Amino acid sequence: MTVKSRCDFCIECRKQTEYMLQKKKIVKTVRDKEYTFEITVAVCSECGEEMSIPGLLDVNVQEVDAQYRAAEGLISIADIKKLMEIYKIGKAPLSLALGFGEVTIPRYLEGQIPSKEYSDIMKSALSSPSYMKQRLSENKGKLTDAAYKKAIAAVDSIDRLFSVSNQMLRVIAYIFKSLEEVTPLMLQKLLYFIQGIYSALYGEPLFVEECRAWIHGPVYPEVYELFKDFKYNPIDDVRFALFEGMETGLTAQEKRVVDLVVNTFGMYGGKTLEKITHNETPWIEARNGYEEGIPSNELLSKEQIMNYYISVSQKYDISTEKGLRLYIHDMLDIS
Numbered sequence: 001m002t003v004k005s006r007c008d009f010c011i012e013c014r015k016q017t018e019y020m021l022q023k024k025k026i027v028k029t030v031r032d033k034e035y036t037f038e039i040t041v042a043v044c045s046e047c048g049e050e051m052s053i054p055g056l057l058d059v060n061v062q063e064v065d066a067q068y069r070a071a072e073g074l075i076s077i078a079d080i081k082k083l084m085e086i087y088k089i090g091k092a093p094l095s096l097a098l099g100f101g102e103v104t105i106p107r108y109l110e111g112q113i114p115s116k117e118y119s120d121i122m123k124s125a126l127s128s129p130s131y132m133k134q135r136l137s138e139n140k141g142k143l144t145d146a147a148y149k150k151a152i153a154a155v156d157s158i159d160r161l162f163s164v165s166n167q168m169l170r171v172i173a174y175i176f177k178s179l180e181e182v183t184p185l186m187l188q189k190l191l192y193f194i195q196g197i198y199s200a201l202y203g204e205p206l207f208v209e210e211c212r213a214w215i216h217g218p219v220y221p222e223v224y225e226l227f228k229d230f231k232y233n234p235i236d237d238v239r240f241a242l243f244e245g246m247e248t249g250l251t252a253q254e255k256r257v258v259d260l261v262v263n264t265f266g267m268y269g270g271k272t273l274e275k276i277t278h279n280e281t282p283w284i285e286a287r288n289g290y291e292e293g294i295p296s297n298e299l300l301s302k303e304q305i306m307n308y309y310i311s312v313s314q315k316y317d318i319s320t321e322k323g324l325r326l327y328i329h330d331m332l333d334i335s
């Protein structure tokens with residue numbers, strides 16, 4: 001695989017030449033076991049010989065380290081950093097909280113490879129807030145009160161992420177993977193469109209959460225609770241580290257609907273999307289009897305949402321981006 005093209009001195013050609021970065025497989029024995037690693041090499045474009053490029057060795061040391069850990073099922077340094085980030089805890093306190101010596105995690109961060117046992121403890125802490133909570137309370141006495149309280153608060157906030165269904169988390173993870181910036185308002189609308197279009201196309205909802213009609217449109221309250229701290233700002237949440245990769249649990253059909261919505265509705269900001277839902281029957285009907293600006297919490301049932309998008313599908317081809325763009329255009333044109 002060719003990555004980049006740059007120049008350096010080629011010993012064979014005895015001059016500056018252009019080189020290409022390529023991937024190369026090497027076989028290495030670590031602790032009596034053979035491994036195949038993929039490293040990056042620079043190849044002279046003129047003579048085809050490998051060239052020695054400053055910095056490349058460091059890159060390869062890191063690549064081999066990451067591949068060795070992956071092959072052995074050991075936690076990566078990046079994941080140890082994630083652990084500190086999501087639980088808002090420093091390296092020494094984290095060490096103590098997990099029942100390790102104070103310098104253990106600092107050493108791992110410098111590149112020392114953990115034992116399988118310690119690696120598994122760190123992996124459990126990364127995937128399960130309740131496991132982390134248990135460890136924290138077991139080792140509470142070793143931490144300062146401030147560090148303990150801060151970490152416990154972080155654990156509780158992560159626990160709340162799991163108050164929504166796995167399917168909802170998968171959809172959210174996929175939206176965040178597909179779009180650069182998503183505000184809470186925008187996320188709510190995208191989830192609503194995804195649910196509506198999916199159920200109209202396939203006759204069943206994509207996720208179990210119930211939708212409510214609030215002042216600013218349809219809202220999934222459990223999801224609102226998760227991200228309300230971001231207010232009108234793009235959601236930038238360290239807790240996402242926990243469900244990175246979760247979107248792989250979606251079927252191709254489910255992903256296709258998220259793609260459809262992200263590539264069409266996802267091009268607009270929250271306020272524009274709000275304008276669309278304010279022109280749609282489910283929200284208008286649910287708000288019947290409420291003056292403007294008066295809070296409401298009426299249920300927008302899955303059936304109402306589905307039936308509305310079935311009616312939309314009779315006029316627009318909601319299974320294509322083109323059809324959805326036309327729908328959006330018409331909805332924004334009404335008021």
Ligand SMILES: [Zn+2]
Nearest residue numbers: 010013044047
């Ligand atoms: Zn050369």
